[in-house]
Amino acid sequence: KFATQQEKLKGMYIPYWTYDSKTYTKYTGERGDDYQATESYTTTENGKSVTKTRTVTKTRWHSVSGSVNNIFDDILVLASKSLPKKYTEKLEPWDLDQLVNYDEKFLSGFRTETYQVDMKEGFVEAKLKMEPIIKQTICKNIGGDHQRISTKSTTYNNVTFKHVLLPVWISAYKYNSKVYRFLVNGRTGEVQGERPWSWIKITLTIVIVAAVIGGIIWYFNR
Template structure:
């Protein structure tokens, strides 16, 4: 999977129509390349095959070896004859002179090539509808932003690079288990302008030292390998139907942009370990049991760790509001929308004021009806509480 080339000129993939010879574009949700000129549907030949996992440690050793960096390739468009270069992180897009779809290999710029992908399922028209419903549902957004977003947003279909990691983990831990018990204690309170003493049940926690080991196998921990969007947006696009991955086929990229990975393999695994670590922490808390847990030390070992490099589809766009750009993306498989948005502070302030007025009104009503005094005259017991899910 790791390759090196030094050629400085690339012949891009070409997708001619079998009927008229015009350049084709992939039709989302199908296995077809549809001709914009004659309408002929050119079927993409399906290549069945197992999506292979690659040994992480072996790849990291190979990546640590010196390699010659090739100069950025000059792309030659077969349709108009123009020569040009894509942006630094792009390997599929359109010719800037004639608009023809261009797909180049990633071999020259990156030592690891994508071996699988999820094709677009959501069409641009449906993606736009999903975005409009999302922007309409932003309660605290300025009213004008919805008009700006609708009029200025142009959707671009992009295949984003991702890493996936599988790993067996074993984790040793030390900590403490907290169990709640109750004692009766005298408490002085003021009732009807008099200081009285009541016996109340008060919760206490008994801590016991513990240690142990938990094991878990992680499958397809997904890490975005693009720096074009904030990680919180990339992560929020999940879940992806990774079981539907197909072998990499550049036909599915025709008419879309596609990015090189910008997060290297080792950096991607570091982030994956953080994701795994949060799950392992929950496993430890569950293993300790009790009502509370304190975790003092964690030592995790990874074994049989493998990775995949794949491309996943998103519709991406941005809109400007008051001289600031806000980005959003739509999962090209599920239609899930995530993005940045402006806030209307006067709307937020009005909502806070309304909540305070409502709370004050409820308090006045309870006091005027004597409900608060009736509540104070009752016997009080501390309610037990459970914190087993505290991480």
């Protein structure tokens, strides 16, 4: 209720790249299989040193190597440098299966931003997004209870791309003399952006939580 409108809600089409690729990755690493073993240990009971046994979990490692294949479809990469990625990434997912061919009538009432990230630069980022999925596939292929990846080499095949424009509503508001910007996914309504924090409320919350925890500790130790 203390916020005042700083900017009107603006509709913008933000440029993105999407990439498709098939990948082939060769790897070396280690597979760890857990097993149960009995070990002896020494402890003190009634002032005397005694030896006891216990069951522990240990891991047996052995070397592995292999290869995996992945298929990636519509890896989305922001082609704008004017919007913070920490917010645009949280606007995802986009319903990319609903993309249509370019038509100027869709741009009515919207501003359009030009591409600031070229196709090659965008594919470098797309590879980074593929990386965790490739690692997951390797770990699944290695099997066992634990996995270690020592080396890997990926080949990217049948790479295709699309340049797309996605609708984002952008606005800002003023709160306590500071301007906060927020973004809205024009397809799903997902909202992300900056927000003011009340340090008084945060401090009170910490005090209340600490009091509750202290009360629980006192109750169980009385």
